[in-house]
Amino acid sequence: SGNISNSYSTGKMTITGRYNVYCGGLAGRSEDICNSYANADITVDVGYVYVGGLCGYGINSNGINISNSYSVCKIAVTNEDILFFGALVGYSERVILNNAHWLFYADSGCDYAVGYNETLGVPTNIGSTKHTNISDFYTLAEELNKGLEEPVWENVDVNSLPTLKKDNGEEI
Numbered sequence: 001s002g003n004i005s006n007s008y009s010t011g012k013m014t015i016t017g018r019y020n021v022y023c024g025g026l027a028g029r030s031e032d033i034c035n036s037y038a039n040a041d042i043t044v045d046v047g048y049v050y051v052g053g054l055c056g057y058g059i060n061s062n063g064i065n066i067s068n069s070y071s072v073c074k075i076a077v078t079n080e081d082i083l084f085f086g087a088l089v090g091y092s093e094r095v096i097l098n099n100a101h102w103l104f105y106a107d108s109g110c111d112y113a114v115g116y117n118e119t120l121g122v123p124t125n126i127g128s129t130k131h132t133n134i135s136d137f138y139t140l141a142e143e144l145n146k147g148l149e150e151p152v153w154e155n156v157d158v159n160s161l162p163t164l165k166k167d168n169g170e171e172i
Contacts, residue, residue: 005034006152006164012041019048022056024090025073031060035144035152036069039161047081050090052115053102063094063119068144068153070101072137072161075110086115088128093118097127099147101140104132137161 004026015023022028025038028050038054050056053071058064071088084091087102087110095114102113112123113130120126131137141153141162153162 002030003032003034004030004036005032007036008038008164010039012043014043014045015049015051016045018046021046021049021051022090023049023051024055024057025053025071027055029057029059030055030064031058032065032067033069034065034067035148035164037162038071038073040073041076042073043076043078044083044085045078047079047083049083049085050115051075051077051083051085052090053087053110054089056090058089058092058095061093063096064089064092065096065098066100067098068146068148069099070103070137070140070144070162072103072134074103074105075108077109084115085110086112086123087130088113090115091118092116095119095124095127099144100128101137101144102128102130103134103137104130134161135159 053073113128144153145151
């Protein structure tokens with residue numbers, strides 16, 4: 001847990017056989033996420049789980065802030081016993097989304113950016129952009145760089161997801 005910036009993750013996760021699980025494309029529990037992305041397949045087959053494309057559970061008592069970040073994680077849920085899941089964050093007392101983007105998968109059942117926002121008392125999409133086509137991400141770097149002093153995002157080619165720029169040959 002803690003703050004995450006200029007980070008990414010890819011891969012596949014399967015959560016089975018446990019309760020009170022915190023799972024996210026980047027982190028199970030986190031405070032703030034900035035300039036980061038996740039591209040993973042997440043399968044959940046247990047009850048009482050907090051799962052999100054970026055973060056499962058926002059731990060900061062003031063809430064979690066997510067900015068200039070995105071998730072194209074596909075979340076598949078096979079056991080819906082007391083489950084909090086969202087395309088970006090599963091659960092948090094308060095969530096602030098700023099320039100946060102996510103890919104909607106019609107067959108996943110994940111209809112919201114935040115599964116449950118305690119302050120609002122409901123799931124929410126406020127502050128996020130829901131995309132229905134992966135191709136929307138092929139030009140997203142410019143949008144993710146808005147408001148940054150130095151651009152950190154780039155789309156390498158016309159059919160690629162945004163990635164963090166490289167500085168002197170090394171990733172930021």
